Amino acid sequence: DGGITQSPKYLFRKEGQNVTLSCEQNLNHDAMYWYRQDPGQGLRLIYYSQIVNDFQKGDIAEGYSVSREKKESFPLTVTSAQKNPTAFYLCASSMGQGQASNQPQQFGDGTRLSIL
Amino acid sequence: AQTVTQSQPEMSVQEAETVTLSCTYDTSESDYYLFWYKQPPSRQMILVIRQEAYKQQNATENRFSVNFQKAAKSFSLKISDSQLGDAAMYFCAYRSRGSGTYKYIFGTGTRLKVLA
Numbered sequence A: 001d002g003g004i005t006q007s008p009k010y011l012f013r014k015e016g017q018n019v020t021l022s023c024e025q026n027l028n029h030d031a032m033y034w035y036r037q038d039p040g041q042g043l044r045l046i047y048y049s050q051i052v053n054d055f056q057k058g059d060i061a062e063g064y065s066v067s068r069e070k071k072e073s074f075p076l077t078v079t080s081a082q083k084n085p086t087a088f089y090l091c092a093s094s095m096g097q098g099q100a101s102n103q104p105q106q107f108g109d110g111t112r113l114s115i116l
Numbered sequence B: 001a002q003t004v005t006q007s008q009p010e011m012s013v014q015e016a017e018t019v020t021l022s023c024t025y026d027t028s029e030s031d032y033y034l035f036w037y038k039q040p041p042s043r044q045m046i047l048v049i050r051q052e053a054y055k056q057q058n059a060t061e062n063r064f065s066v067n068f069q070k071a072a073k074s075f076s077l078k079i080s081d082s083q084l085g086d087a088a089m090y091f092c093a094y095r096s097r098g099s100g101t102y103k104y105i106f107g108t109g110t111r112l113k114v115l116a
Helices: A098-102
Strands: A004-007 A010-013 A019-025 A031-037 A043-051 A054-057 A064-066 A076-078 A087-094 A111-115 B003-005 B010-014 B019-021 B024-026 B032-039 B046-052 B064-069 B074-079 B088-096 B104-106 B110-115
Touching (some): A004 A087, A019 A031, A019 A087, A019 A111, A043 A064, B003 B104, B010 B019, B019 B110, B024 B074, B032 B064, B032 B074, B046 B064, B046 B074, B074 B088
Parallel strands (some): A010 A111, B010 B110
Antiparallel strands (some): A019 A076, A043 A054, A064 A076, B003 B024, B032 B088, B088 B104, B088 B110
């Protein structure tokens, strides 16, 4: 079955450390996304990518970086510049434009990041 | 820019009763898609229902139906015969149908409690 795999499920970060969250999809989706969710809050878009080797900042990109070297993979790095990284991170993917845009995003199971 | 508003942070419903969650959006576009997602305590994001703006007929999926009022830019979700398993956060989302537009805009969510 196709789907989105996020790893790890739980991650702890020390002060001054960069950490990378993995997101892999085998749905052959063009677009991939990273969201941050704080307790009791909605989803805030960090970065998204419409095509390999291209990505755009979302609403809260500061302190984060991404890459899209392969269609299947969209890792998110939480850098030491992100002073409040404790949150739940969701990766999603979707088909591209045109008729396919009526397809919903599909989500991974998330990664919970905490500060040590 | 498009916005999505969910004005009810929390709602309660008695088991077997009906509840309606509200969602309004702002857009200057005429062609777009609307979605309702459910996020149970497991934090998985599950698609509940979708609506295409060019279709006048309201979407229905079993106990879930929408009241789509395009002129009023309103997209409410009705849950009939509520069950304990319906307890979750519910998010309304918007996506443009225009080419090159891959972003989904989410509301802040409504937490639904189901009372036994």
